Amino acid sequence: MITEAQAPAVPLTSPVRIILVDDHAIVRHGLRSILEREEDLEVVGEASTAAEAMAVIERTRPAIALLDLKLSTAADTEGLDLCAELTERHPDLAVLVLTTFLDDSLVAAAIQHGARGYVVKDVDTTELLRAIRAVARNESAFDSRSAAAMVRSMRVKTDPQPAKATFTERELRVLELLAHGLSNRVIGAKLYISETTVKFHVRNIMRKLDASSRAEAVYEASKMGVI
Amino acid sequence: MITEAQAPAVPLTSPVRIILVDDHAIVRHGLRSILEREEDLEVVGEASTAAEAMAVIERTRPAIALLDLKLSTAADTEGLDLCAELTERHPDLAVLVLTTFLDDSLVAAAIQHGARGYVVKDVDTTELLRAIRAVARNESAFDSRSAAAMVRSMRVKTDPQPAKATFTERELRVLELLAHGLSNRVIGAKLYISETTVKFHVRNIMRKLDASSRAEAVYEASKMGVI
DNA sequence: AGTGCACCTGACCGATCGGACAGGTCGGCG
DNA sequence: CGCCGACCTGTCCGATCGGTCAGGTGCACT
Numbered sequence: 001m002i003t004e005a006q007a008p009a010v011p012l013t014s015p016v017r018i019i020l021v022d023d024h025a026i027v028r029h030g031l032r033s034i035l036e037r038e039e040d041l042e043v044v045g046e047a048s049t050a051a052e053a054m055a056v057i058e059r060t061r062p063a064i065a066l067l068d069l070k071l072s073t074a075a076d077t078e079g080l081d082l083c084a085e086l087t088e089r090h091p092d093l094a095v096l097v098l099t100t101f102l103d104d105s106l107v108a109a110a111i112q113h114g115a116r117g118y119v120v121k122d123v124d125t126t127e128l129l130r131a132i133r134a135v136a137r138n139e140s141a142f143d144s145r146s147a148a149a150m151v152r153s154m155r156v157k158t159d160p161q162p163a164k165a166t167f168t169e170r171e172l173r174v175l176e177l178l179a180h181g182l183s184n185r186v187i188g189a190k191l192y193i194s195e196t197t198v199k200f201h202v203r204n205i206m207r208k209l210d211a212s213s214r215a216e217a218v219y220e221a222s223k224m225g226v227i
Numbered sequence: 228m229i230t231e232a233q234a235p236a237v238p239l240t241s242p243v244r245i246i247l248v249d250d251h252a253i254v255r256h257g258l259r260s261i262l263e264r265e266e267d268l269e270v271v272g273e274a275s276t277a278a279e280a281m282a283v284i285e286r287t288r289p290a291i292a293l294l295d296l297k298l299s300t301a302a303d304t305e306g307l308d309l310c311a312e313l314t315e316r317h318p319d320l321a322v323l324v325l326t327t328f329l330d331d332s333l334v335a336a337a338i339q340h341g342a343r344g345y346v347v348k349d350v351d352t353t354e355l356l357r358a359i360r361a362v363a364r365n366e367s368a369f370d371s372r373s374a375a376a377m378v379r380s381m382r383v384k385t386d387p388q389p390a391k392a393t394f395t396e397r398e399l400r401v402l403e404l405l406a407h408g409l410s411n412r413v414i415g416a417k418l419y420i421s422e423t424t425v426k427f428h429v430r431n432i433m434r435k436l437d438a439s440s441r442a443e444a445v446y447e448a449s450k451m452g453v454i
Numbered sequence: 455a456g457t458g459c460a461c462c463t464g465a466c467c468g469a470t471c472g473g474a475c476a477g478g479t480c481g482g483c484g
Numbered sequence: 485c486g487c488c489g490a491c492c493t494g495t496c497c498g499a500t501c502g503g504t505c506a507g508g509t510g511c512a513c514t
């Protein structure tokens with residue numbers, strides 16, 4: 001482990017082409033002045049709206065888009081939607097979200113909308129450059145607080161199994177077939193047991209999940225990741 | 228945005244107490260020599276097995292545990308289990324996973340087992356120190372490749388919505404109640420529509436989801452995140 | 455040997471579902 | 485205007501479900 005060198009700004013190849021998407025001109029200018037000091041980075045375009053961003057990217061073909069999720073004063077949806085559209089239309093484009101506020105759910109949402117990284121605006125310059133170079137290398141990057149937010153949002157996705165029901169082998173197998181909409185009779189045929197036995201298991205499953213129907217049982221089981 | 232200072236090693240408070248958990252003595256010594264050069268960090272213990280780690284932590288009460296998930300030649304489970312046990316028994320302890328191999332599912336698993344960060348062993352020294360200081364600040368840290376792995380594992384959890392069905396307002400409402408195991412009659416009462424109408428909606432939902440029963444419909448809808 | 459648990463089975467019955475008819479209103483659109 | 489889609493309603497019927505009886509076996513633990 002442990003090599004030297006801290007992401008040098010030596011342009012071994014052509015510089016990384018970057019566009020800035022932010023509704024505030026001041027922010028764009030600030031970013032541009034920071035990035036232009038680096039020899040391996042090149043700002044090739046700016047945009048202040050979603051439509052403009054699409055057009056500029058179409059024309060300039062950047063490797064990276066620095067995207068503020070809060071375009072306009074409207075909901076976050078606009079930035080997220082743009083993020084999804086960009087990554088879908090341009091699979092090679094790396095979107096690095098650079099935004100003002102840190103919202104746990106927003107970090108996860110951005111990732112699921114195709115973002116390659118997430119950095120809040122008040123990180124120091126070296127952090128930002130590190131993130132940019134990481135996504136340029138086709139990797140990912142988060143500042144430490146965003147990483148914490150992502151960790152939190154990942155945990156709540158799977159941790160909540162407080163009073164987790166415990167199932168026998170047979171019940172799990174029945175549950176699985178239950179989820180695929182099979183009738184008791186068909187489940188019995190598949191497991192080489194009688195319809196009556198299937199009903200026995202189904203009732204135990206429903207009891208353990210506190211469900212009043214097979215549909216609810218499937219819902220609860222699915223929610224807690226059993227199936 | 229943008230401040231100066233790149234995580235200085237000035238001990239404003241008492242140094243961060245760290246223990247090293249790795250089955251290779253050489254690795255522990257290497258880490259120790261690196262960390263001891265930093266004034267704000269202090270290695271207060273080492274352990275090579277899970278049991279030893281528990282004991283040492285019990286005694287030395289460190290703020291951070293650098294943990295190699297691959298203890299012994301056995302499965303990854305041992306490291307993960309230790310990780311879960313540590314974070315459960317010592318909520319204030321920050322576990323930073325420092326391991327040799329990068330496995331997409333392992334990163335996500337580590338987080339869900341309570342790890343605060345994940346770093347592969349071949350990152351450079353500054354990256355490692357940055358990660359340690361981040362978790363010491365109660366934040367999170369990942370090297371860029373681990374971050375990429377986590378992004379991938381987050382995406383597969385939710386992205387698969389290829390042929391996503393589209394539902395009307397009414398259908399979504401019905402679907403929701405359906406998942407809670409309500410009968411057509413009760414759903415009708417709740418929505419102030421007749422039981423017949425509910426059956427109408429339910430059949431449309433099942434058709435759109437290619438399901439043969441309400442249970443399967445609930446399963447498919449749950450799987451694709453509609454409910 | 456007794457106890458518990460997972461698992462299996464049968465019969466019975468009312469409630470519900472799933473699917474098939476055959477309609478209706480309302481708003482938007484060419 | 486007619487057409488379409490979302491939404492709403494009814495009736496009929498066989499299949500299925502959910503729940504309740506009352507049993508059975510095999511295995512593990514004490």
